[in-house]
Amino acid sequence: MKPQVDYSLYLVTDSTDAILGRRDLIEVVEQAIQGGVTVVQYRDKTSGTGILVDTARKLHRICQQYQIPLIINDRVDVALAIGCEGVHLGQDDMDVANARTVLGQDKIIGATVSSIDEAHTAVGKGADYLGIGTLYSTATKKDTKNIIGINGIRKILYYLDHQGDSAFKNIKTVCIGGVNASNLQRVNYQLFAPSTSESPKTIDGVAIVSAIMAAEDPSEAAKQLKELLNTPPPFKAKSNEPVFWHEKQEDELEEIQRQARRAVETIHNLSPLSHNMTNLVVQNFAASVALAIGASPIMSNNGAEAEDLAKLGGGLVINMGTATLDSINNHRLAIAAYNTAGGPIVLDPVGAGATTARRDALDFLMASGYFDLVKGNEREIMAVARASGLILQDASQQRGVDSGDSILSLGQKAYLVQRIAARERNIVLMTGATDIISDGIRTYAINNGHPYLGMVTGSGCTLGTTLAAYMAANPQNKLYAAIAGILHFEIAAERAAVREDVRGPGTFIPAFIDELYSFRTGVLGEPSGGVGGGI
Ligand code: 3NM
Ligand code: MG
Structure with a gap:
């Protein structure tokens, strides 16, 4: 035998x-x-x-x-x-x-x-x-x-x-x-x-x-x-495993709203650390956004500090905005530190499809650790799909770090996002006029936000800052935490954009920070665009 x-x-x-x-x-x-x-x-x-x-x-x-x-x-x-x-x-x-x-x-x-x-x-x-x-x-x-x-x-x-x-x-x-x-x-x-x-x-x-x-x-x-x-x-120890959702969609939306309200309160109560490894251009803005949502920012690109910082129970954002050999090595150290401590990591693969160096950096980072959430625009998420082994090649060369024209339909985007998340066993967020987020099982479209967000530098990066803080404060359900973070961010943008004192992207920024701030002390209202389930 x-x-x-x-x-x-x-x-x-x-x-x-x-x-x-x-x-x-x-x-x-x-x-x-x-x-x-x-x-x-x-x-x-x-x-x-x-x-x-x-x-x-x-x-x-x-x-x-x-x-x-x-x-x-x-x-x-x-x-x-x-x-x-x-x-x-x-x-x-x-x-x-x-x-x-x-x-x-x-x-x-x-x-x-x-x-x-x-x-x-x-x-x-x-x-x-x-x-x-x-x-x-x-x-x-x-x-x-x-x-x-x-x-x-x-x-x-x-x-x-x-x-x-x-x-x-x-x-x-x-x-x-x-x-x-x-x-x-x-x-x-x-x-x-x-x-x-x-x-x-x-x-x-x-x-x-x-x-x-x-x-x-x-x-x-x-x-x-x-x-x-x-x-x-450690990064899964506190979280609920994703479940196959059998409830009706109305119940699901109610549940998301209930959880999102709770997540906003938790940020306020816990003031989690949002550790940003990001580029010079957005450091100041990211710190202001973190403070406004009720988190505690730290801007540190030094990988040697990450082990101590990871122990403070916060979340990390890795922004690939300036992918140099030096920065990648710092990122690697920080990824290991947060994966060990269990704090969430958000990967923001800025311009990931634009150059060979960035593609290589993305491959290296994705091979060196686990990311609780990967966020990016359509082109960046396509680069992530390639790095994840899901597709052989990005469909097109990304020109700058801006998203460029959309080439995928909403359904194709949702499919891609869901498949990457299922593959990586994490959460994937594709930002755009409609944001699509999935944990590989549940996939949602979010229609909040305002075009001004696309006209100011670093709005994508600071969304990452927000998501890291939300997931750190709500580790038991990172998908809902991330949705709550998106809603907080985008509804604040909507409110800021329609204020009388806002006349364009310049005046939008301070108003946006104000609205992020007042939002957290208020109650999460009805998302105006709505969260759609069941894609
Ligand atoms: N075979 P360590 S790698 C014996 O790839 C052996 O086939 C390998 O050693 C293969 O656990 C390997 O110290 C060594 O890394 C593995
Ligand atoms: Mg042999």
Whole structure:
């Protein structure tokens, strides 16, 4: 009988000086098992066959003691010699079908895959599980051929999930490459087959070398990783999971209004920090808007400060307005800090489709962390769709940071927004005359706002400031919090625009700040344009 394997915390060993050092492999593995590792792969690229067999036998004894399966990397002969539970084969090793012939039906055969083709072949030849990677570049394996990131792994999961054949749908998967305590929860959360179905295919585990093998205390390290695996990531810990909405639309609108009123009050009561990493042009305006809505602004582009700031319980806005190597590195540090602390991050991919450098920056940022909300105009969201792997290319080159002419219909926009959100498991907002917001399940159109907003510098950026504060103060339901933030912002704009003292965009700005301010102390009225549900 083939053993049932729990792939959740998959230890891959390493006997090199850099990782094992002078410690005893068997002891380190035993400690890791005591910490909670669920399966062990003996990986040793340098020892001779005699030592391999000898060490594998010792490892097998320990594994058997704890009833943990032992898998041998590369060497079918070694696995056969010691009678352990299986092998793991790379693309250059013995082919899965041949290994099956040698080992028989009861052994576990895993295969490393980096592409849909490789996954297709490995499953077709009868692999029991796939090690999908390389997720992130890693010092542990320098000759990795393909770093495919979150997106690459999701594509493979999606492929497996959408084959008619149950062998594909049910194949077990682990990801490998650069997984450690700082990214494990996010990686686990982001790695699923992007789809709106209620049970999309997910990874079954994470394969780890250095974060356990090189740890000072492998048992403690494994224990910590296991705990992280079993708890939702900090940015989801406080939130309600999205639900499939079955209520009638009128009830839904009432509920949104009720929640929005509550969110406005919460901002007022909590005065959350809105941490802005933004460009020089809008810093002053963003700080004024944050104060006016009742939040507490901080303008800091220094990534080194982010860890301390993230602990204050606020939200972060990353504005890609000036995408330099320096700014991107600061953003990376801040993303890690907020993902760890759990505070919401709003990504504002300003002009993301305009230049190759900005596209690269967007790819880099989206690969380095989780964004609770991504907001942008039509062109920017199309660039996000490309970075997310949803479309191959933006439909057109963006000229400036302004939106340009619309090329998508309302329905197409809603579809795109919803699909990206479902893929990223976050919230996506496409701004425009009609704003479209979705958490991948629920999608709404909001018709508030005023054309003056489009005539003043930084209105988009300061909406980001507002959304970060709203989500930080209302983490239990970030979609409603974001809608409340949009309504606050846009209804204030409507009120300001019709004031007698406002004669154009110049006089609009101070009036807008006044209206943002008075709005928060009042009650959220009927949205004049209305929130439409059920797109
Ligand atoms: N295989 P760490 S990456 C053994 O991509 C191995 O196939 C990889 O080590 C692949 O957890 C890798 O220390 C090393 O990053 C993973
Ligand atoms: Mg190999």
